[in-house]
Amino acid sequence: MSYESIKNRYDKLFARPDIGDLIVEALQNQGVEFAETKQPYFVSTDCQLSFMDEYKINALDIYEENEELCIITQAA
Amino acid sequence: MTSLSLPIYSKKTKIKGFHGTLSENVDSILKNNFYESEKEIWFGKGVYFFIDGISSESLDYWAKHHTFDNCKDKHKPKTSFEISVLTAEISVNEDLLLDFTNDKLKKMFNGFRRDAIAAAEESGKYIKSQLTDSKLLAAFKNLMEFEFVKSNVYIRLGILRRAEIGSKIDNVTIFVVNNPSKHIQKPSIKEVFKGEIS
Numbered sequence: 001m002s003y004e005s006i007k008n009r010y011d012k013l014f015a016r017p018d019i020g021d022l023i024v025e026a027l028q029n030q031g032v033e034f035a036e037t038k039q040p041y042f043v044s045t046d047c048q049l050s051f052m053d054e055y056k057i058n059a060l061d062i063y064e065e066n067e068e069l070c071i072i073t074q075a076a
Numbered sequence: 077m078t079s080l081s082l083p084i085y086s087k088k089t090k091i092k093g094f095h096g097t098l099s100e101n102v103d104s105i106l107k108n109n110f111y112e113s114e115k116e117i118w119f120g121k122g123v124y125f126f127i128d129g130i131s132s133e134s135l136d137y138w139a140k141h142h143t144f145d146n147c148k149d150k151h152k153p154k155t156s157f158e159i160s161v162l163t164a165e166i167s168v169n170e171d172l173l174l175d176f177t178n179d180k181l182k183k184m185f186n187g188f189r190r191d192a193i194a195a196a197e198e199s200g201k202y203i204k205s206q207l208t209d210s211k212l213l214a215a216f217k218n219l220m221e222f223e224f225v226k227s228n229v230y231i232r233l234g235i236l237r238r239a240e241i242g243s244k245i246d247n248v249t250i251f252v253v254n255n256p257s258k259h260i261q262k263p264s265i266k267e268v269f270k271g272e273i274s
Contacts, residue, residue, distance in 0.1 A: 022219060023219070031206075032206045032207065034202055
């Protein structure tokens with residue numbers, strides 16, 4: 001049956017340790033874009049300082065990823 | 077990437093497909109074979125045919141009216157077009173057929189879609205909202221070396237279009253062929269209708 005043959009191909013392909021990279025490459029070949037660097041999150045210095053003060057943190061880096069604000073912090 | 081080592085023996089079947097086009101394209105198709113659309117539509121690039129399946133309408137009906145609707149949308153305000161319907165015999169290697177009318181293969185694609193999203197997210201650089209069906213499908217086809225796609229779809233044509241009926245219930249079976257010169261013998265291509273449609 002052809003399904004068995006296709007399933008064997010699928011299982012063989014998805015057993016490869018580099019399958020994640022292969023998928024990403026296949027998506028890139030279709031024009032899916034992957035940002036080279038993290039998207040900078042633009043906030044004013046005043047706003048950053050106020051945020052850091054409010055939450056008692058020292059922010060080492062602030063960036064946006066998948067529409068969420070990511071903050072790399074160090075305990076104050 | 078390395079080849080998946082497709083089986084040496086594969087079951088082959090013949091399928092008759094109906095394809096609509098502007099009549100001005102027919103000579104070129106008869107001489108050079110079909111050419112693949114590059115547009116990001118439905119199931120990605122390929123030659124699209126209507127085939128026997130779930131439709132209650134004739135297949136030339138779909139080919140004529142789908143072509144007319146496409147032309148009408150693309151070439152406004154022109155309202156009439158000379159359209160041809162071609163039939164062709166497609167030689168189908170079933171090991172290369174991604175058949176969405178088969179639940180097991182549909183399930184396989186759904187697994188791939190989940191894995192592809194996870195792989196994209198894990199890369200840490202993925203920009204969201206880009207994984208359209210056609211891009212995911214094209215990536216899957218390339219990875220798995222599929223050259224045919226079969227699927228039931230809903231197309232709003234004729235009375236359904238006039239009544240503006242949207243539906244999630246499929247009404248026609250389509251078949252997409254990549255590398256047409258490999259799978260369609262030119263002598264099998266016949267013009268079965270030519271006429272002005274308005």
